[in-house]
Amino acid sequence: MAEFTVDPFADRYARRAAGMSASEVRALFAVASRPDVVSLAGGMPFVEALPIEHVVEVAEAVLLERGDVALQYGAGQGSELLRRRLAMLMAQEGTEADPEDLVVTTGAQQALDLVGKILIDPGDAIVVEAPAYVGALSAFSAYEPRILQVDLDDDGMVVEQLEDLLVRGERPKFVYTVPNFHNPAGVTMSRGRREQLVALCREARVPIIEDNPYGLLRFEGDPQPTLRSLDPHNVVYLGTVSKVFSPGVRVGWAVAEPGVLQRLVLAKEAADLCGSQLNMLITERYLDGEAWRRNLEGLVETYRRRRDVMLAALPERFPADAEWTRPAGGFYVWVSLPEYFDTPTLLAAAVERKVAYVPGTAFYPDGRGRQQMRLSFCYPTEARIEEGVKRLGELLADEEELYRSLSR
Numbered sequence: 001m002a003e004f005t006v007d008p009f010a011d012r013y014a015r016r017a018a019g020m021s022a023s024e025v026r027a028l029f030a031v032a033s034r035p036d037v038v039s040l041a042g043g044m045p046f047v048e049a050l051p052i053e054h055v056v057e058v059a060e061a062v063l064l065e066r067g068d069v070a071l072q073y074g075a076g077q078g079s080e081l082l083r084r085r086l087a088m089l090m091a092q093e094g095t096e097a098d099p100e101d102l103v104v105t106t107g108a109q110q111a112l113d114l115v116g117k118i119l120i121d122p123g124d125a126i127v128v129e130a131p132a133y134v135g136a137l138s139a140f141s142a143y144e145p146r147i148l149q150v151d152l153d154d155d156g157m158v159v160e161q162l163e164d165l166l167v168r169g170e171r172p173k174f175v176y177t178v179p180n181f182h183n184p185a186g187v188t189m190s191r192g193r194r195e196q197l198v199a200l201c202r203e204a205r206v207p208i209i210e211d212n213p214y215g216l217l218r219f220e221g222d223p224q225p226t227l228r229s230l231d232p233h234n235v236v237y238l239g240t241v242s243k244v245f246s247p248g249v250r251v252g253w254a255v256a257e258p259g260v261l262q263r264l265v266l267a268k269e270a271a272d273l274c275g276s277q278l279n280m281l282i283t284e285r286y287l288d289g290e291a292w293r294r295n296l297e298g299l300v301e302t303y304r305r306r307r308d309v310m311l312a313a314l315p316e317r318f319p320a321d322a323e324w325t326r327p328a329g330g331f332y333v334w335v336s337l338p339e340y341f342d343t344p345t346l347l348a349a350a351v352e353r354k355v356a357y358v359p360g361t362a363f364y365p366d367g368r369g370r371q372q373m374r375l376s377f378c379y380p381t382e383a384r385i386e387e388g389v390k391r392l393g394e395l396l397a398d399e400e401e402l403y404r405s406l407s408r
């Protein structure tokens, strides 16, 4: 291992890089990935459920039949056929998208970075949800915005709060939202809120960035219209195959009106010239035919059962005055604890007891979230979820006991 030295670049970093640091949470996650620790922390899709022989066949066929293309540079926007397949995925949720308006990115994460790059000047206000997807906070933060947060409730973003911000004179560059099965909150924006948000933003001329990685992982209820389908001119839509196929191929996309799209493509080309042709061809072929649908149905069923196990275990194991969301899809349950718990501090003790979660503070740029935690049910088996919730419940019970004896 490299010896520790004073960083000779310490006074050379750009302002945006000076603020980049791995949190202490990251260090704990290294421990949390040990097999004896039940991790309710990560948002890793259960890729073990993929029919690996089928993926091998697909990859082999791509290399044998299209090796010259797969191993070469490609177009910055991504191939037309892949863009058609990705538009087909959007059609599953009732959203029409012209493949011409779509750019393939290296995961939705790159699309978030490109959005920040083309829209944010230092000091610009942007609006995100409270809590917000941690990866969006880090992607946007690099461009030095002033981040304003709008609360979520069981119906998604509280649009009245956004309206208040606008009335107070804020002019955000954009509003970023995860309307379906929110990461980390698990909630889904209601139809009414969607219409309200789209109408407000259209009138105030504030673009919406709609990030929808989980929309096809619905366990129950009717799909809601995407924001993009309600107002294509004012919404930039981000998608990914990470949760419906594989995060390893790093294929995501953005759909936007021509002016925005052109800048996204230019920014993408400046970042990496083009995505991995090999991975894009594999994805294109995987999404051809019907097998992917069956695989997805199986995955959704697995996640639904895991969600059920977590939701059944929580009331048995957690303190009586804890509250949590009931996701109708996706990966995450968001837990709120009484004020005497401190989730960032508790994490070390949790890992000692061989269970991990993400403290709520990760999802706010301003230090809030100390009584919240994100629990994910996507990766561990049902038995491990039960065990993980049990271990966490025991820890919380001990903490509660300690608090009560001290305050007596």
Ligand SMILES: Cc1ncc(COP(=O)(O)O)c(C=O)c1O
Pocket (backbone or CB within 6 Å): 043, 106, 107, 108, 109, 110, 133, 135, 178, 183, 211, 213, 239, 240, 241, 242, 247, 251, 252
């Ligand atoms: C809300 C949200 N947006 C974007 C991403 C990034 O996904 P990708 O793997 O496509 O980069 C994730 C990943 O967990 C996510 O939860």
